[in-house]
Amino acid sequence: xxxxxxxxDWVRQLVHRESAIVLAPGKEYLVEARLLPIARQxxxxxxxxxxxxxxxxxxxxxxxxxxxxxxTNETSWFRDGDPFTALTSTVLPSLLADRRPSDPLQIWSAAxxxxxxxxxxxxxxxDALPNAASRVAITATDISREMVERTRAGRFSxxxxxxxxxxxxxxxxxSRAGTEWEVAPTLRRxxxxxxxxxxxxLPRMGPFDVVYLRNVLIYFDLPTKQAILRRVRAxxxxxxxxxxxxxxxxxxxxxxxxxxxxxxxxxYRPLKGA
Amino acid sequence: xxALVIDDSRAMRRIVSGTLESFGYETRQAGHGQxxxxxxxxxxxxxxxxxxxxxxxMDGLQxxxxxxxxxxxxxxxxxxxxxxxxxxxxxxxxxxxxxxYVLKPFTADAIRDKLALLGLLPQEVAL
Numbered sequence: 001x002x003x004x005x006x007x008x009d010w011v012r013q014l015v016h017r018e019s020a021i022v023l024a025p026g027k028e029y030l031v032e033a034r035l036l037p038i039a040r041q042x043x044x045x046x047x048x049x050x051x052x053x054x055x056x057x058x059x060x061x062x063x064x065x066x067x068x069x070x071x072t073n074e075t076s077w078f079r080d081g082d083p084f085t086a087l088t089s090t091v092l093p094s095l096l097a098d099r100r101p102s103d104p105l106q107i108w109s110a111a112x113x114x115x116x117x118x119x120x121x122x123x124x125x126x127d128a129l130p131n132a133a134s135r136v137a138i139t140a141t142d143i144s145r146e147m148v149e150r151t152r153a154g155r156f157s158x159x160x161x162x163x164x165x166x167x168x169x170x171x172x173x174x175s176r177a178g179t180e181w182e183v184a185p186t187l188r189r190x191x192x193x194x195x196x197x198x199x200x201x202l203p204r205m206g207p208f209d210v211v212y213l214r215n216v217l218i219y220f221d222l223p224t225k226q227a228i229l230r231r232v233r234a235x236x237x238x239x240x241x242x243x244x245x246x247x248x249x250x251x252x253x254x255x256x257x258x259x260x261x262x263x264x265x266x267x268y269r270p271l272k273g274a
Numbered sequence: 275x276x277a278l279v280i281d282d283s284r285a286m287r288r289i290v291s292g293t294l295e296s297f298g299y300e301t302r303q304a305g306h307g308q309x310x311x312x313x314x315x316x317x318x319x320x321x322x323x324x325x326x327x328x329x330x331x332m333d334g335l336q337x338x339x340x341x342x343x344x345x346x347x348x349x350x351x352x353x354x355x356x357x358x359x360x361x362x363x364x365x366x367x368x369x370x371x372x373x374x375y376v377l378k379p380f381t382a383d384a385i386r387d388k389l390a391l392l393g394l395l396p397q398e399v400a401l
Binding site: 076077078081158159161162163164166167168170171174175176 | 359360361364365367368372373374375376377379380381383384387388390391
């Protein structure tokens with residue numbers, strides 16, 4: 001039994017309610033693909049039956065699994081490398097010039113998925129800053145509990161380390177742990193991971209010097225995008241830097257940001273007085 | 275762009291070649307390091323070599339060292355594609371002059387990501 005229109009609509013509403021992510025009509029294939037492994041895990045032959053069973057008898061555990069499966073965690077090391085190049089070429093030198101040597105540098109990876117982004121940042125900063133371990137604090141958040149736990153663990157499969165992690169960085173910052181690779185303890189200590197729903201009021205954090213909020217806004221409707229950008233801005237230093245995904249912008253969404261072109265990427269900075 | 279795919283497994287050569295061709299590469303294949311060196315010596319110098327480690331006649335590490343010892347081939351990018359996953363082996367290959375290392379099993383995305391890192395992905399594929 002394939003997913004019925006009623007079933008799809010129920011999933012759509014659930015995901016929107018829990019995460020504010022909009023699943024447009026036509027995304028039935030995505031729901032099918034993402035939920036099939038969970039349906040199989042539960043001994044059900046297809047997504048239609050799985051959704052119907054949760055719909056008629058919802059439990060917090062099963063609805064959480066559905067939301068997590070649909071809040072996407074496609075990721076790789078140095079994903080769209082330009083925002084990372086910008087960090088070391090422009091953002092870091094500017095921060096070091098503007099801050100006192102004892103000031104901590106606080107960075108937020110706001111949709112950290114399984115941890116590739118925060119650990120990419122940690123590796124770059126450790127290579128660029130002699131005292132990174134004591135000076136840099138990276139806050140990694142994700143809506144998915146499973147992803148937060150994976151980030152905390154800092155262990156990656158062979159398939160995962162193949163995805164865009166330069167081999168010299170692999171051997172410098174990881175060690176082999178059975179069939180997996182484990183991030184070095186110094187990097188793990190720089191990263192603190194916690195659950196956070198960007199579409200809900202945010203916990204007390206920051207103030208952040210740099211925020212990576214990439215490939216998140218594309219999933220939300222305009223009012224939610226505006227609310228997220230407003231809340232993120234409130235957690236940033238007035239001279240902080242925000243990186244969005246390559247297909248995302250603040251233009252036409254929230255005019256209290258200034259766009260700064262850095263090489264092939266763009267950063268956004270809070271507009272003074274806005 | 276040109277790639278020389280070096281692996282003693284015909285199936286693996288076909289997979290790697292197919293992946294690279296889907297990115298717009300012109301490919302040739304060799305079953306071991308010596309056969310690959312012969313291709314270079316005959317004048318077909320690629321932009322990229324993908325290299326298995328364990329092969330008969332001349333293994334991947336020996337091939338890397340041989341290529342690196344000839345300044346005429348300095349521009350050739352060497353990428354190991356192997357199931358040799360020990361950290362010490364990766365260090366050895368990099369020290370010998372390999373630029374990148376892909377662990378088997380891999381996906382086409384893994385090859386694409388590595389080529390993007392190396393600046394060897396045609397722009398239309400990168401987008």
